Amino acid sequence: MPFIKEIEKYRSLSIVGLEKNTGKTECLNYVLSRLSGSNKQIALTSIGVDGENTDAVTKTHKPEIEVYEGMIFVTSEMHYQKKKLVAEVLDVSTQSTSLGRLVTAKAKSSDKVIISGPADSMAIKDLIAQMNKFDVDITLVDGALSRKSLGSPAVTDAMILATGAALSANIPQLVYKTKYIYDLISIKAVDxxxxxxxxxxxxxxxxxxxxxxxxxxxxxxxxxxxxxxxxxxxxxxxxxxxxxxxxxxxxxxxxxxxxxxxxxxxxxxxxxxxxxxxxxxxxxxxxxxxxLQKTKLIAVCINPVSPDGYCLNSDDLKQALEEKLNLPVYNVRELSGH
Amino acid sequence: MKLRTAISQVKGLHYLMESMQLQSSLGKRYLLDTYMMYQANEINQELDLVERTYTIREGKKAGLISKIQTKLMQVRDIKGSLKNIQSNSILDDIELFEIKSFALVSNAILKLQNEFETTLIEIPDLNHVISILDPENNSVPSFYIYDAYSKDLAITRKKIQELKAARKLDPEMDLGAKLDILENKAAEIEAEVRTQVCENIYPYSNDLEKALNQVAHLDVIIAKAILADNMAFTRAQISESTTEYKAMFHPQIKEALALSNKKFQAIDIKLNQSVCFITGANMAGKTVILKTLALCQYLLQFGFFVPAQSAHIALVNRILVSVGDDQSEQNGLSSFASEMVKINEMVEASINKENVLVLVDELARTTNPTEGRAIVNAVAEIFNENNTLSVITTHYSGLNKTCRKLRVKGLDKEFKPGEINKNNINDYMDYALVEDDASWVPHEALRIAEILGINQQIIEKANKNLLAKS
The missing domain is CATH 3.40.140 (Cytidine Deaminase; domain 2)
Incomplete structure (x- = not known):
């Protein structure tokens, strides 16, 4: 059971894609499916809107986020109304996002949900802190690394990075770019x-x-x-x-x-x-x-397939990254047996 | 007039609202939507509540107030959901959740209130609403269409779960339309249940509305009592004729002075149903007196305690203020013109024998002194004839002798040259008011200008001019 034990050490974890279609959602679904068996109370939210059915940019298939019975999830009112699973409303925020207020709910059955959350770092930090109220052990945040985003996933204690062929179809180039982000994440914190x-x-x-x-x-x-x-x-x-x-x-x-x-x-x-x-x-x-705020990178997930269909050799990519990063690297597709 | 409007006109009022410890946004809305009160019994009713809360906070049961405040923090403004109930529409899960969590916290507050000797504010019991929305008797503020509402729903949901579990084990399994049919069925039953739940709640919409208002009112009452305590306010007595304050102070200025370790000198003032001049040196706090009088009047008539040691206040229907710090350029009028427009409104109110409080700072100061003095006396005469409760500050001498005059004592202590400067002038200034029947006004402008350290040439030349005149 790779990196799940590691995740359980942290109060909050963000899963971040280096580029669209680097397999972030699949990685998140994998983590959720593994955590569904644990006795920890899990909460799930997102920075801004995420979890759309198809990728708005490239129109490729994008897996929805599977929420398991007993998990808590936070999403906007609009997406809450669209949910298919049975869920119990626990809280409604007083402040509104562009998609309505944020609803905190506990899943009473398992199914896919569209997750959207607060847009800026402060609000995400507050939200994670508020999860205490519902005895949450770990809050997962579907994050984005974007200059356009006001919300930084660095507010979470730990992070998983998703990288892949969508970032670059050339292995040395892909490794170089990923290593750069890794180096940035590894920058030391101040006293x-x-x-x-x-x-x-x-x-x-x-x-x-x-x-x-x-x-x-x-x-x-x-x-x-x-x-x-x-x-x-x-x-x-x-x-x-x-x-x-x-x-x-x-x-x-x-x-x-x-x-x-x-x-x-x-x-x-x-x-x-x-x-x-x-x-x-x-x-x-x-x-x-x-x-000021440092997050701990605990694993890197790779998606060797790019949105235009190009496919890198998964093992070569894994090996190249592991050598450079000194971190466990996984291909989530292989792990979940698809 | 709503408090919302008054706040935008009176800066001191805005400051006090900001200092209030309202626990819910509901309370804040309620407070801002409060209407100014004109009836003594109405005001006294509100003040009774504030006073009772004030007394409770000093006694053994003070802890209960904090407990109620903690509960008030959890209150959400369910105005929107309530509107949907009143119009008999079907509510979604989020709205039903809001109703339920409000009902729970409202009942919790009701229960806490029962521990007082008598209830502070009557809140309807929402037990029926809670039992409708809590079929599993959890008393937890959360909601969904529970299995307990319908056996059929429970069975259908179970079947869906089983199908999904089976598919998970064997992803190749062909479920056909089975799952869809079941999911549709579940959705249908949920809709039926939701309709039923809503229909059961409709009869309680009045109770909910009342509870919402009363809970908000309670929040406001407690915040008013705490404000009174923190700022050393007192309950004013409503008087039939004279308005009289003992040790009246301006809370915002007092706090600002306290920050730099200075003391605000509270003053006594008594006003009859007629005009009263206030004279005194510059920097003697005349404007502050007017602002405080306006603030106190508003506070009382919005049901607050007032900043004074004791107060007897006559109620008025309108407060008319001219304190010349507004943006007259914006409406294209000169400062004199915009002042005259305001004064005209006051004079008309006076002639119509309206029950108003009129406060004018340095009337006609922006024109020549000869005509200025004539205007001051004319306006004062009208206020006097019509028994209009009014205060006019002025630097003009030769005021109408039949009008009452108060003078700020000012710099009447002995001091050496150079002893006073602009930083310590407040310590030497005596802000107390004394009755004054002299026809002259204090001439201290040059002395104060000197203390403020303005260019010596001005002082010398001005003094020379004065000598030449006399």
């Missing part, structure tokens, strides 16, 4: 003390001096770094950036003479939008980067 100070800050660029004092550098965004170059290092080399980290910003830092003393802090790994080349170059020059 708890600093974390508590910085977490509530929702915008801006801040400097942290050696005594731990915070100064707002009055820089709206590092996207405008050109205009604020002179101010950036006024209060020291440790900088907390609330928004996105881009190529431009890392390239700017890379050429500073004190590069070895520079430490950048970001909210979580999803805020790094830089290309792998730039990121690695920054690290190589001695720059350091840390995150």
């Amino acid at each position: 708890e003390e600093i974390k508590d100070c910085l977490l509530p800050i929702q915008k801006g660029v801040w400097a942290i001096d050696n005594e731990g004092n915070l100064t707002d550098l009055k820089i709206e965004s590092v996207l405008l770094i050109e205009k604020a170059k002179d101010r950036l290092f006024k209060k020291g080399n440790r900088i907390f950036v609330n928004g996105a980290i881009t190529d431009k910003f890392l390239n700017f830092l890379k050429v500073q003479k004190q590069i070895k003393d520079i430490e950048i802090i970001v909210r979580d790994f999803t805020r790094i939008f830089a290309s792998p080349e730039t990121f690695y170059a920054f690290i190589k020059r001695g720059g350091r980067i840390k995150v």
